[in-house]
Amino acid sequence: DxxxxxxxxNRITKTGKRIMxxxxxxxGHDRMYWYRQDPGxxxxxxxxxxxxxxxxxxxxxxxxxxxxQAQAKFSLSLESAIPNQTALYFCAxxxxxxxxxxxxxxxxxxxxx
Amino acid sequence: KxxxxxxxxxxxxxxxxxxxxxxxYTVSPFSNLRWYKQDTGRGPxxxxxxxxxxxxxxxxxxxxxLDADTKQSSLHITASQLSDSASxxxxxxxxxxxxxxxxxxxxxxxxx
Numbered sequence: 001d002x003x004x005x006x007x008x009x010n011r012i013t014k015t016g017k018r019i020m021x022x023x024x025x026x027x028g029h030d031r032m033y034w035y036r037q038d039p040g041x042x043x044x045x046x047x048x049x050x051x052x053x054x055x056x057x058x059x060x061x062x063x064x065x066x067x068x069q070a071q072a073k074f075s076l077s078l079e080s081a082i083p084n085q086t087a088l089y090f091c092a093x094x095x096x097x098x099x100x101x102x103x104x105x106x107x108x109x110x111x112x113x
Numbered sequence: 114k115x116x117x118x119x120x121x122x123x124x125x126x127x128x129x130x131x132x133x134x135x136x137x138y139t140v141s142p143f144s145n146l147r148w149y150k151q152d153t154g155r156g157p158x159x160x161x162x163x164x165x166x167x168x169x170x171x172x173x174x175x176x177x178x179l180d181a182d183t184k185q186s187s188l189h190i191t192a193s194q195l196s197d198s199a200s201x202x203x204x205x206x207x208x209x210x211x212x213x214x215x216x217x218x219x220x221x222x223x224x225x
Contacts, residue, residue: 004156031211042117042202042215043157050211058212090156100206101147102213104156 003027004105006091012111019078021108023091029103030096032074034058034066037088037107046089049074050096081112116140117205119216126193127224134219136186136203144209148177148188149202151218157202160188193223 004025013019023032030051035043035058045058047066055066063085067075078085088109092102117138126132138146145164149157161170161177163186170177174191190197203216 040122040217042217043213044215045212048211092156094211100145100211100213101159101162104158106154106156 006105006108010109017081021076023074025093029093031094033092034076035090083112086112117214117216123220125222132190134188138184138205140205140207142208144206147204151200198223
């Protein structure tokens, strides 16, 4: 089984709809991250969490919110989706105190019409 | 703002040939540099990591180099295989900074 899983893998939605993307991990890592990837651009950090009670905004948090339900679960919500949020979204985890290698999930391809 | 620039944006090579990808960065102070491989439809996976004191690191047919003075890195793929077709992303970490700076990636297509 994959260490970092994301659901759904693909989603098509309409402008104005609320969308939730979910991430689960079995690596036992404290730190979790949400990124978006657009063609021709590097991954951009949306939100990150160092533990269940710690949530921080990344570079591009406007229009997004997150919830850290447990050490192993980190959800990303688009409160009112808009077309320019069409992108590939990745969840990642890393271990506090270890190397700063981040382990990525398989991604969610989101299309907002 | 910390930046990571990669070149070329894409390249096509024949199976069995070698290629070299480039990465220039402005992240300072520097902690480490990783090369990630991202297969289509998958998340990135780390290939190599180099710290300030390392100037070369190999992982099978992948060899990464680092010149911390000029802030440049390269990834050399030897005897390419069809499975090497992927995007290769240069990722730089600053000292004491959990945030990573990502390059846009180089898309490599290996043709039979």
